[in-house]
């Protein structure tokens with residue numbers, strides 16, 4: 001059972017990391033009773049997490065009037081999928097066409113390319129064994145809190161996305177994509193999936209990127225440069241987070 005995270009990504013100091021681990025103990029030892037815990041989780045959201053959630057919220061709001069599904073490329077523990085489920089429940093509870101589809105090996109990077117820089121290695125970002133089952137349970141719970149729960153609106157596509165994206169689009173030729181979020185961190189899968197989804201985007205579709213302009217993870221920028229061209233779109237950012245960015249298809 002592995003759940004490795006490459007060192008580079010962690011920008012925090014040793015002291016900050018220790019402080020956070022201590023805080024995890026505080027969370028695990030919460031005196032709040034079970035029946036009140038979910039409504040009080042805000043006690044434990046730190047600035048870093050809350051600003052990521054707010055950023056995803058900012059992007060979600062931009063696609064409410066755009067038809068199509070949401071795809072996340074590189075889901076790891078699946079937090080964004082859960083957030084998208086909740087945002088859909090809040091903003092468009094009856095839009096059962098807004099499927100949320102997450103692509104991941106769930107066993108970390110299947111391979112790395114020389115364009116990905118020095119620090120990444122095969123297997124980074126793996127998750128625990130049988131994590132798909134656990135995540136399915138989490139997503140089903142969120143679905144159950146919203147209208148039309150009997151229509152399943154989220155999918156986890158396990159496997160190498162350079163292959164599964166083609167299988168998915170073949171099985172779902174109707175697919176229009178309103179929002180694609182890229183967080184593979186790597187050159188090859190970003191390039192292959194961007195190319196694969198390009199003709200499924202519409203005016204107003206958003207493509208979000210987690211690592212553009214990242215000095216230690218150059219692969220994502222190179223893929224975007226080759227497929228879309230860096231000068232062809234306005235690469236926009238939000239003050240909520242230093243690295244994340246997005247483009248709007250016009």
Ligand SMILES: C[S@@+](CC[C@H](N)C(=O)[O-])C[C@H]1O[C@@H](n2cnc3c(N)ncnc32)[C@H](O)[C@@H]1O
Nearest residue numbers: 074075076104105108109125160161183184189
């Ligand atoms: C940085 S993590 C994603 C983090 C996640 N988006 C989040 O916000 O917590 C990168 C993920 O990309 C996945 N990945 C990288 N290359 C892949 C590929 N070719 N096919 C499927 N998944 C891949 C890894 O397994 C890993 O879970």
